[in-house]
Amino acid sequence: MALAEHIGVEEIYGPFVLVGETEGVGYGELAEVRDSNGTTRLGQVMLVSEEATLVQVFAGTQELVPEAARVRFLGKGLEMKLSPSILGRVLSGLGEDRDGCGPVFGGLSRDVNGMPINPMARSYPRNFIHTGISALDILSTLIRGQKLPIFSGNGLPHNRLAAQIANQSRLVGEENFAVVFAGIGVKRDDAAFFMDELFEKGRAKNIVVFLNLADDPVIERIATPRFALTVAEYLAFDMGMHVLVIMTDMTSYCEALRELGVARGEVPSRKGYPGYMYSDLASIYERAGVIHGGKGSLTQLPILTMPNDDITHPIPDLTGYITEGQIVLSRELDAKGVYPPIDVLSSLSRLMKDGIGKGYTREDHPDVASQLFASYSRVQDVRALASVVGEDELSQVDAAYMDFGKAFEECFVRQSYDEDRDIGQSLDMAWDLLKVLPKGELTRIPKEEIERRMK
Structure with missing residues (x-):
């Protein structure tokens, strides 16, 4: 069936296009927005009503004119192409080619929003993941299937720590271990650092990197962790691999949520962040786990920078409610020249007691x-x-x-x-x-x- 095209839109403001009456359009559906020069850009439906539909354009609305803009709804949401060849790739925040190797080819496509894991299908997380960092492995052990965030601050070496963990981490006794690394709103020099460390010195054949740069469209930051987790779920639950997902910086993600919420005219909550930020973060963090009877697992290590080093700020506060502990970096130790500056007394891994000791690490x-x-x-x-x-x-x-x-x-x-x-x-x-x-x-x-x- 041919897709209907709407010629002319009601209004354009910021990254949003308001389309008049539409039929059969759903929330989150993709749309193609074309300007008078024939340039096509991708958008996503953010609000739907009987009178109008609001579309957010990924690449912005520059050079779009209301009378000449054309909008075509594609009848599907954001999807990620999946195949075993995705290992070793570098992709954009929207899963597009960033390493010059072309698009991902595969017959399998999945909605990036994923599906929640049935609580009855979950197995309790056990087995420690080796990071090679004493303060983590001994005192705040990362457990397979856990979600354990790192709380950092501006200027602290969380990027170095993220790269080190990505390079050194492994599941003892298992060879099928992979890392999915998602850079959210990273600066270009940080992106170059990650590329150098993860591919020149790291495990190039067992890593997938998503890089959303600071000058990329804001809405792409919302999609980046979901694309990364879709790939991780495929590697873990389809290919039977043990996958560690490292996401940095979740503060950039939350700032994007706030920016888009303000642009949509939503009523703000604490410090201007949307009231649904808790459930939104939960939809990301709760995609970690071990499925009963499955061969693979998905472990998350999200990294966030606390604004003004305030651990009670909404971002670390809500993250702490959802996840199973936190690793806190210390500005005092960093000032002493200690790397990694892990504040062991403020750090906690709630699941470590069930993944260490006899049968897992060492009895003592x-x-x-x-x-x-x-x-x-x-x-x-x-x-x-x-x-x-x-x-x-x-x-x-x-x-x-x-x-x-x-x-x-x-x-x-x-x-x-x-x-x-x-x-x-x-x-x-x-x-x-x-x-x-x-x-x-x-x-x-x-x-x-x-x-x-x-x-």
Whole structure:
């Protein structure tokens, strides 16, 4: 059946085109908008009523004239072409060719909005994902099927950390591991950094990269994570791979939501963000998981920059409600030159207890992690005391905690950008650190384990 074409539109404002009466048009449907020169640009239906239909144009509405504009509705939503050859590709935020290898060819196309996973079909996430970063693997372990965000701030090295995790991550004992990397609203120099690190030095054959640049249309930022997750779902649930999805920066995504909401005249909520931002973010984050009986899995590591380092800001606040913990980067550690500047006391992986220990990592892992947390927490109290009375007035035990704190930050948390530490190596380093403290202070570890490890 031929698609009807509407000649002339009611109004054009900002990125929106208002079309008069239409029939059979649905929300989210794609449309082709053509100007008087014959140039065609893609749009998407954002509002539908009996009187009019609102179309948002991806590439903007420059040079469009209401009387001459032509709109044709395509009867389908945003779709992604899928095939095994997609591994190793670099695509735009709309899934289009960005690496010069042409479009993705395949007989399979899927709506990028995906389908929710039936809760009864989900398996509980287990099995840790190795990142090679001690502060993550030991203290805030990433579990297969988990969604664990990284809360960063402007100027902190979250891009380096994202590239390092993308290059080093693997599921121990499994070869079919892949990474889907989505850059949302990234600057061109950051995009060049990602391309260099992920392809020149990384796992080029087992990665798919989506790059939405800062000067690309705003609406493309809304689509980018959905295209990335559609590819990840295909690799995980159709091809049986274990997929880690890294998305940076989700703050750019939320800013795009706010910008489009204002342009549509929506009533704003907290700090001007739309009231539906929670459910919108949930529609992205909840696409992670492990399906019962399936061979693959989908794990998410979204990265966001907290405006003004405010963890109560709506973006990190709502993200924290939906996801299973958070990794927080510290500006104080970054100022000391510590990389990666992970604030271990503010970080949390709610699922780590079920993916570490005997059968997963090493039997002593849970006790060592608990002792490191407790000891480093005590360090903060001792440092506060030392700032008042001076280090010379500290007791022998408190002085040991001061030494432990320095060694913990300089030797355990700090590691070089290209250093990939095995889980056993990180645990052995932790035991060496705990030897700085008197044995009587190691209250989280069984005595027999202390005697065995500290001979």
